[in-house]
Structure formats: structure tokens, C-alpha cells
Amino acid sequence: xQTVTQSQPEMxxxxxxxxxxxxxxxxxxxxxxxxxxxxxxxxxxILVIRQEAYKQQNATENRFSVNFQKAxxxxxxxxxxxxxxxxxxxxxxxMNAGTASKLTFGTGTRLQxxx
Amino acid sequence: SAVISQKPSxxxxxxxxxxxxxxxxxxxxxxxxxxxxxxxxxxxxxxxANQGSExxxxxxxxxxxxxxxxxxxxxxxxxxxxxxPEDSSIYLCSVGRISxxxxxxxxxxxxxxxxx
Numbered sequence: 001x002q003t004v005t006q007s008q009p010e011m012x013x014x015x016x017x018x019x020x021x022x023x024x025x026x027x028x029x030x031x032x033x034x035x036x037x038x039x040x041x042x043x044x045x046i047l048v049i050r051q052e053a054y055k056q057q058n059a060t061e062n063r064f065s066v067n068f069q070k071a072x073x074x075x076x077x078x079x080x081x082x083x084x085x086x087x088x089x090x091x092x093x094x095m096n097a098g099t100a101s102k103l104t105f106g107t108g109t110r111l112q113x114x115x
Numbered sequence: 116s117a118v119i120s121q122k123p124s125x126x127x128x129x130x131x132x133x134x135x136x137x138x139x140x141x142x143x144x145x146x147x148x149x150x151x152x153x154x155x156x157x158x159x160x161x162x163x164a165n166q167g168s169e170x171x172x173x174x175x176x177x178x179x180x181x182x183x184x185x186x187x188x189x190x191x192x193x194x195x196x197x198x199x200p201e202d203s204s205i206y207l208c209s210v211g212r213i214s215x216x217x218x219x220x221x222x223x224x225x226x227x228x229x230x231x
Contacts, residue, residue, distance in 0.1 A: 045209075103209075
């Protein structure tokens with residue numbers, strides 16, 4: 001079974017600064033997908049960024065980028081130019097490739113962006 | 116990506132009663148997923164709902180407690196039965212898509228359930 005670990009329960013960053021959220025995972029699969037989801041107080045789960053395991057190039061989405069280290073089974077999220085609206089819970093998630101199977105989530109990191 | 120309408124958005128229920136949560140998707144999907152998020156916790160999969168067959172439950176979740184219906188490819192319900200305060204959680208439905216470069220999961224807006 002896959003496991004996803006987020007070792008930072010809470011993080012704080014000042015507005016306009018950069019912050020990196022950590023995620024590691026454990027799997028015996030070779031083909032899979034990784035995701036970062038954001039959950040603001042509205043509780044809506046919002047997809048931030050995704051990465052296919054077979055792609056070596058790190059995914060980027062505007063201010064969000066990942067550092068995907070497949071051998072180390074690491075998938076960190078970097079948020080540049082942090083904004084107050086980035087304040088939320090961030091969940092790292094894993095999914096086996098092939099069919100639309102279930103997501104396995106990490107325990108989450110609560111990010112607070114301050115003035 | 117798919118758009119999911121989930122209702123109710125919140126409810127306060129008496130212990131011993133049941134609540135049915137509905138999810139409507141704006142496109143046909145093969146599998147729908149139901150998650151529970153206990154206060155301050157991450158999301159845990161309850162079951163996978165397939166159209167035309169019984170739902171597949173994860174360890175720790177049983178059909179008698181969380182019966183699921185999936186009458187067609189755009190709709191599913193989750194019932195939380197014989198509720199106790201321990202069932203107070205956010206319940207979310209989700210659909211997934213794996214199609215070339217367009218993949219990911221969309222979630223409903225969640226149902227915040229409080230059992231008193």
C-alpha cells in the first residue's frame with residue numbers, strides 16, 4: 001500500500017516570500033501521478049499542480065512549482081511570491097496510473113501567509 | 116474538468132438518525148469516490164461507487180453504516196446511518212479523469228455534518 005508523508009504540520013511565510021512544502025511517499029509502483037491540493041477555509045479541494053512520474057521535468061503552474069525527485073520519492077511544492085489568498089491547508093496526494101483509482105493523501109500542511 | 120454539485124452543504128443531525136448526501140456531476144463518469152475528513156484531519160476514502168455494481172468499501176467502512184447508491188453515470192448518494200457524534204466530519208465526493216495530459220480529480224464542495 002502507498003503512504004504519503006507530510007512532515008510539516010504548519011508553516012508560515014510572509015507575503016511576497018517563497019515557501020516550500022515537503023512531501024515524501026512510498027510505493028513499489030513505477031507509474032503513478034502526484035498531486036498537490038489546496039483546501040481553504042471554504043473546504044473546497046482545489047487542484048494546485050500535478051506531476052506524472054514518468055516525466056523528469058518538474059511541473060510548474062504560475063507561482064507554483066514542484067521539485068520531483070523520483071529516486072528519493074520526494075515531491076515538494078514551492079510557492080513563489082506568496083499571497084494572502086494562499087493561506088490554506090495543502091495536501092500532497094498519490095495515485096496509481098492506469099485507471100482512475102483512489103487518491104492517497106498526506107496529513108496536510110497548514111500554510112499561513114502573513115503581512 | 117467535471118463540475119460537481121454536492122448537497123447539503125452542511126447539516127446538524129440528532130444521533131441515531133441518518134443523512135443522505137447527494138452528488139451530481141455534469142458529465143458521465145465511471146467511478147465516483149466518497150471521502151471523509153474528520154476535524155483537523157486528512158481525507159480518507161470511504162468507498163468507490165461504480166455504476167451498475169456494488170460499491171467497493173475501504174477497510175474500516177461497511178455498507179450497513181455507509182450505504183451508497185449509483186443509479187446512473189452522473190449521480191451518487193452516500194448515506195450516513197445511525198449517526199453518532201463520532202460521525203461528525205466533512206464528507207466529499209470526487210470524480211477522477213485519466214486522459215492523456217488531462218488528468219486529475221475534481222471534488223464536490225463538501226458536506227459538513229455535525230451530530231449532536
